Amino acid sequence: MNPPDGDARAVPLTEADDDAVLVSRSCEVPDISFGSFLAAGDRHRVHWSTPEGLEVAGGGAAARLVADGPDRFDSLRADADRLFDAVDHDGPPATRPRVFGGIAFDPDHEATGVWAGFPGASFILPAIQLTRADGGTYLTVNRYGPDADAGGARDALADARDRLAELPMMRPRGEKPGVAGTEWLVDREEWTAQVASVIERIREGPLRKAVMATALRVDLVDEIDIPDTLGRLRRTYPECYRFLVQPTDGEGFFGPPPERLVRREGEVVQTEALAGSMPRGDTPEEDDEYARSLLESDKLQHEQGVVVDTICEQLDSFGTVGEGEQGIRKLTNIQHLRTPINAVLDGDTHVLELVEALHPTPAVGGLPLDLALETIRETETWDRGWYASPVGWFDAAGDGEFAVGIRSGVAGDGQATLFAGNGIVADSDPADEWDELQHKVRPVMDELERDP
Numbered sequence: 338m339n340p341p342d343g344d345a346r347a348v349p350l351t352e353a354d355d356d357a358v359l360v361s362r363s364c365e366v367p368d369i370s371f372g373s374f375l376a377a378g379d380r381h382r383v384h385w386s387t388p389e390g391l392e393v394a395g396g397g398a399a400a401r402l403v404a405d406g407p408d409r410f411d412s413l414r415a416d417a418d419r420l421f422d423a424v425d426h427d428g429p430p431a432t433r434p435r436v437f438g439g440i441a442f443d444p445d446h447e448a449t450g451v452w453a454g455f456p457g458a459s460f461i462l463p464a465i466q467l468t469r470a471d472g473g474t475y476l477t478v479n480r481y482g483p484d485a486d487a488g489g490a491r492d493a494l495a496d497a498r499d500r501l502a503e504l505p506m507m508r509p510r511g512e513k514p515g516v517a518g519t520e521w522l523v524d525r526e527e528w529t530a531q532v533a534s535v536i537e538r539i540r541e542g543p544l545r546k547a548v549m550a551t552a553l554r555v556d557l558v559d560e561i562d563i564p565d566t567l568g569r570l571r572r573t574y575p576e577c578y579r580f581l582v583q584p585t586d587g588e589g590f591f592g593p594p595p596e597r598l599v600r601r602e603g604e605v606v607q608t609e610a611l612a613g614s615m616p617r618g619d620t621p622e623e624d625d626e627y628a629r630s631l632l633e634s635d636k637l638q639h640e641q642g643v644v645v646d647t648i649c650e651q652l653d654s655f656g657t658v659g660e661g662e663q664g665i666r667k668l669t670n671i672q673h674l675r676t677p678i679n680a681v682l683d684g685d686t687h688v689l690e691l692v693e694a695l696h697p698t699p700a701v702g703g704l705p706l707d708l709a710l711e712t713i714r715e716t717e718t719w720d721r722g723w724y725a726s727p728v729g730w731f732d733a734a735g736d737g738e739f740a741v742g743i744r745s746g747v748a749g750d751g752q753a754t755l756f757a758g759n760g761i762v763a764d765s766d767p768a769d770e771w772d773e774l775q776h777k778v779r780p781v782m783d784e785l786e787r788d789p
């Protein structure tokens with residue numbers, strides 16, 4: 338739903354008046370389809386939902402934080418400090434002002450091609466927002482600027498509530514867009530050759546692991562309806578996050594990633610090492626067999642072990658770190674080794690500092706990181722853009738949660754580009770790795786292909 342003043346306003350904070358205030362007003366509303374709400378807007382759409390049940394959809398920008406280049410984290414923090422400097426919030430805690438968005442994989446990211454609308458980092462304070470949390474559904478209006486005031490926000494909320502009441506409570510599921518054709522940006526032959534060359538490098542050392550990815554370009558029969566697609570992914574991948582970042586009215590980046598990059602709530606930090614994959618079995622016995630081979634494979638244990646060690650080392654300087662027990666994360670079509678990792682912070686560390694320290698983990702980058710990134714830059718012939726990047730939210734207190742933007746796609750203008758990557762180690766087999774990629778594009782691909 339577009340904001341009540343009819344026009345999404347991106348406030349460039351660098352030009353914002355020092356007297357700017359952030360005014361936020363919320364009210365409880367009857368439950369409504371988040372798809373209806375998202376579909377009624379067309380600018381600065383964001384969606385975020387967690388397996389634990391928080392669900393947020395936003396439209397329009399009361400403020401937008403944009404940053405590029407190697408200093409993007411510092412720049413974001415400085416802008417966020419200004420945005421959250423004076424906050425007048427009236428509503429339940431779940432509706433407190435949060436900015437939603439993400440950060441490109443590479444600091445040298447350039448906003449071109451399908452990523453044209455995506456700068457190095459982009460976060461939106463939604464002008465209008467729906468939140469489902471703690472058993473209730475809430476409508477929120479945010480205003481930011483020197484003229485923002487409580488009366489204006491209250492009027493805008495009343496107006497938004499009237500318009501929300503006109504939307505259908507349930508949105509009938511549309512047809513999947515249909516697939517007219519597909520093409521790997523790097524095909525099987527070329528990709529397996531790239532992987533073989535990376536294996537060589539690893540065997541020579543000191544590179545130990547690098548995550549090699551490719552992308553599948555899909556021509557669609559009809560235009561994709563991303564809110565509808567996210568609604569279906571809720572049913573097919575309930576154990577995953579779901580997100581949408583659509584900074585302009587062009588392409589949207591979305592998906593159901595299974596992996597948490599980090600969550601900070603007060604002094605408590607939660608993250609995880611998710612790596613090493615096997616398919617799901619067709620029968621319980623076959624599924625158990627795959628699970629056993631995940632646990633018993635030296636190669637997969639090594640692939641995931643370096644992720645655990647690196648995350649623990651990276652968090653060590655922020656507080657007391659605890660490694661949980663390794664288990665198996667079963668998703669609808671694939672299973673992974675997973676180790677939960679927690680930390681208790683020593684000081685007041687902003688979640689963006691944690692994101693900066695952790696991204697990219699060796700589950701999407703490699704080890705040692707500088708060599709892995711060099712290898713990825715030299716080998717990959719396409720642009721990762723925001724694939725495998727941090728996507729999520731943060732608030733005035735520096736709390737926040739980020740997923741890793743994998744199992745994702747960027748879509749618009751009759752096309753979608755889906756991404757998949759694998760951790761490559763010394764004893765990886767290029768042909769097996771190619772097969773594994775096919776499972777990783779399935780979550781989004783299954784929502785594009787029409788049922789036979």
Ligand SMILES: C=C(O[C@H]1C=CC=C(C(=O)O)[C@@H]1O)C(=O)O
Pocket residue numbers: 548550596611612613614673699700701725743744756757758759760777
């Ligand atoms: C890089 C991806 O997955 C990572 C997360 C889990 C398992 C992975 C693996 O087994 O290679 C990858 O490290 C992706 O899905 O694009």
